[in-house]
Amino acid sequence: MNNKAKFSTILLLTAAMALTACGSNSGGANSDSSANSAGSVRGSGDFAGSENGEDAPSPSSTTASSGDGRTVVTVAVPTNNRLMQQAEQAFEQSHPDIDIRIDAISTETVDKQNVMNVVKQPGQVNPDVEKYRTTVNTAIMSGKADDLFTVQDLNYGAYADKGLLADLGPYIDGDGEIGKGDVSKPVLDAMKRDGHTYTLPINFELNLLLGNREAIEASGVKIDDAGWTWDQFFDSSKQIIDAGGGPQAILTVGSELELFSSILRSSYGSYVDAAARKASFDSPEFSAMLGSIKEMVDQGLIHTGMDKAANDLFKRLNVSSPMTLMLFPQMYYSGKSQVYSTPGEGSGGSLTFMPDLMFAMNGKSEVKDAAWQFLQFLLSDEVQSNPGMTGIPVRQSSLRNMLDTFASKLGGGSVQIRTKDGESSSSQAPTITDEDKKLVEETVARVGTYVYEDAQVMTIVEDEADAFFKGEKSAEDAAKSIQNRVSTYLNE
Numbered sequence: 001m002n003n004k005a006k007f008s009t010i011l012l013l014t015a016a017m018a019l020t021a022c023g024s025n026s027g028g029a030n031s032d033s034s035a036n037s038a039g040s041v042r043g044s045g046d047f048a049g050s051e052n053g054e055d056a057p058s059p060s061s062t063t064a065s066s067g068d069g070r071t072v073v074t075v076a077v078p079t080n081n082r083l084m085q086q087a088e089q090a091f092e093q094s095h096p097d098i099d100i101r102i103d104a105i106s107t108e109t110v111d112k113q114n115v116m117n118v119v120k121q122p123g124q125v126n127p128d129v130e131k132y133r134t135t136v137n138t139a140i141m142s143g144k145a146d147d148l149f150t151v152q153d154l155n156y157g158a159y160a161d162k163g164l165l166a167d168l169g170p171y172i173d174g175d176g177e178i179g180k181g182d183v184s185k186p187v188l189d190a191m192k193r194d195g196h197t198y199t200l201p202i203n204f205e206l207n208l209l210l211g212n213r214e215a216i217e218a219s220g221v222k223i224d225d226a227g228w229t230w231d232q233f234f235d236s237s238k239q240i241i242d243a244g245g246g247p248q249a250i251l252t253v254g255s256e257l258e259l260f261s262s263i264l265r266s267s268y269g270s271y272v273d274a275a276a277r278k279a280s281f282d283s284p285e286f287s288a289m290l291g292s293i294k295e296m297v298d299q300g301l302i303h304t305g306m307d308k309a310a311n312d313l314f315k316r317l318n319v320s321s322p323m324t325l326m327l328f329p330q331m332y333y334s335g336k337s338q339v340y341s342t343p344g345e346g347s348g349g350s351l352t353f354m355p356d357l358m359f360a361m362n363g364k365s366e367v368k369d370a371a372w373q374f375l376q377f378l379l380s381d382e383v384q385s386n387p388g389m390t391g392i393p394v395r396q397s398s399l400r401n402m403l404d405t406f407a408s409k410l411g412g413g414s415v416q417i418r419t420k421d422g423e424s425s426s427s428q429a430p431t432i433t434d435e436d437k438k439l440v441e442e443t444v445a446r447v448g449t450y451v452y453e454d455a456q457v458m459t460i461v462e463d464e465a466d467a468f469f470k471g472e473k474s475a476e477d478a479a480k481s482i483q484n485r486v487s488t489y490l491n492e
Helices: 003-013 037-042 082-094 127-141 156-161 169-173 185-190 213-219 230-242 256-266 284-298 306-311 322-331 368-378 396-411 434-445 455-469 475-490
Strands: 071-079 098-106 148-150 199-212 249-253 302-304 312-319 337-341 351-361 447-449
Touching: 071 082, 071 127, 071 368, 082 098, 082 368, 098 127, 098 368, 148 368, 156 351, 185 199, 185 447, 199 213, 199 322, 199 434, 213 230, 213 337, 230 249, 230 312, 249 256, 256 284, 256 302, 256 312, 256 455, 284 302, 284 455, 284 475, 312 322, 322 337, 322 396, 322 434, 351 368, 396 434, 455 475
Parallel strands: 071 098, 071 148, 249 302, 249 312, 351 447
Antiparallel strands: 148 351, 199 312, 199 337, 199 351
16 A cells, blocks of 8 residues: 555544444444544443542532532533533433533534544634634633633633632642542643643643654764754754755645644744733744745745655654554554654753643632532543543543553454545554554653643734735735734733
8 A cells, every 4th residue: 555545544544533443333422424433443432430539629619509409510612522421421420419511602512623634724713613712701701601611722821810710739739549640740730820720631632743764864864853943853854855865855744834833833932922912923033934934845845735745754743642643653654754753942852732622610610629520530531541532631541541442453353444435444454563552652751841822823823824825925014914913912
């Protein structure tokens, strides 16, 4: 099977964290047919029962009750999905005195994660997310927010700075299960803001690079990806290409905007000072970055589009499930590939993660204790190991369970693999070894850096940068528009 065919197959392999097994049923984690595979590898996706351990000591004890005497906890999400529905039902079975009410902005039951793409496309705003931002912001500022709400798409730092979010630190410190270290401590520590924990990630994603190991080794150029910058990445890559006899392009990305967004995220703090409400996008350095990306694309050093990916040195890899990290290294560069960290600002050596599902607690909630119990449950192995849990779970034992189950199903021949032509054959399944699983665990263990960014700022910047890449604006004009729009937003 050639690389293009392998790529098409793997897109389907990694959909919703798992493969489509023979005899899959409609009780899986997702509601659409392509993502319905999640439940079919591990079963129906239903929770067996509560295993969330002892409740943590409670810093507060005020409650609000429903008509039947149960404590009501409201949870705001952009769209409801099968995982949240099942978590709600299973939690209420093990906590009959608590009534969880999911408050979805969109009434359609879907899974928001689109893990069939190698990378998520920047510059695309989900209308449900936009509606969610507006609705939740209004509710928070008016003191009428839900008890819990997802914040991966919100500028939650502004709410925390205004004292509108509850500090989850006392709950986490008093939780015996979390204290045992099975829930990733580096991830929890990375979420602290001024020594306080206002947000709790349930799962996360990684953006990595997949490199042509054979070409890199043949060039004799030594690569150290521990804390490397984008300039170091491009310089090393050009040296490897100049050595000759190998790839002619540095990197394959979906678009110029995609590469720009990756570089901007790694240097976000250089351009935005949220505390001072200042932006610095009108600098010569920013305009030069825009121009440099376009120049490398024009020179053929950066490929845009997977149809040109056969002659590159690196590929961007969005790890939206542990299985992606097991499978993709086998499917590119004739299996002679290596995973590298995405370049950043050059400090530290830990991998940067992006929370995929992250909650905050309303500082004015009257049911903080009950709300925390539901967050506890979302961190339990029962939820974290569930097939509906797309992304990488924060509980390490759950990650191992996922890897073992996936490898077992794949090796047992009970997995149906489909190419883009609709053909299926279990004989096309790659082999998953203990070394492959070890690679995933070792890679995830390097996670420890979280770069806070304002989603609305990123939307503004990507919108204007896209106009530059399309030839509608000069780099200077785009930078000026970004500076004006972001400055206005930060000072609203």
